[in-house]
Amino acid sequence: MKLPGKEQKTDKIQQLADYIDRSDKIIAITGAGISLAGGGVTYWQMAISNRRAGVSPRSADSPSSFLPTYLDNMFSYHPSFAHYALADMEKEGKLRGIITTNVDCMHTIAGSKNVAEIQGSLQVNCCSKCGCHYDGYEIWKQEKLPLCESCGGDILPWPLYSHIGLWDEDVRKARQWISEADLLLVIGTQGNYGGVYWNYRRRDAVIVQINPGHTEFDSLAALNIREGSDEVFKSLQERRAK
16 A cells, blocks of 8 residues: 555646656756755855855955865765756757756766756856956866966856856756746755846746745645655656656
C-alpha cells in the first residue's frame, strides 16, 4: 500500500511529465537552488560571507580579496543532476532555453547551449581599466587572477564590473524566449524579476514551480512541487523512462 505522501508526490511527478509531453516550447527559469545540490556555494552566499568579514564584492579591492575565495569554492563543485537533466531536455528538443540569475556557469558546464544569464556570469568578463572583453569561464581556472593583455588592468566578471547590473544581450534573449514559451519550469528561484523579463511572458503559459520553500510564484503556478530539483528530475527521469 502506498503512503499518502508518496502517492501525492508520484501524482505531481506524473503531472509534470504530462505537461512536458504536451508542450512544444519549454523554458526553464533557474536560481541558486539548482546549484546548491552540486555541493558548492552561490556567488551571493559568498558575497554575504565576505561582507561579514568586512570585504564587499563592490569594493575596489574585490579582485584580490573577494574573487579568490569565491572561485576556490566555485571550482570545487560541479553541475547538479538537474543541470544535466535540463541539458538533456535541450538535446531532445523539448527545452528551448534557460533563463538564470546564477553566475556560476554550471548550465554551460553541464552542456546547455541556450542559456540567458541575465546578470552576466563568470564567462562574461571585462577589463576594469579599458573595458576589453575576455569571455569564457576557463580564464578563472588559472592559479592567479587574470590581467588584461592590453593594459594590465584587473579582469572582472560582469557582476563585479557592472556592480551587479544586467547583461542586456541575455535580457533580450530572455524576453524573446519567455514571450513564446507555453510551459515555464521555475526551479530553485525566489523572484521573477518582473520588468526585466517576467512581464513579457505569454499569459496562457503553464507555470510549474520546483522549490522546497514558498516563493512569490506559489499563487501563479499550476503545479507546485515542494522538493529539491535533483530529487524531482531523478523521479521524472524514472517516470519518463517507463
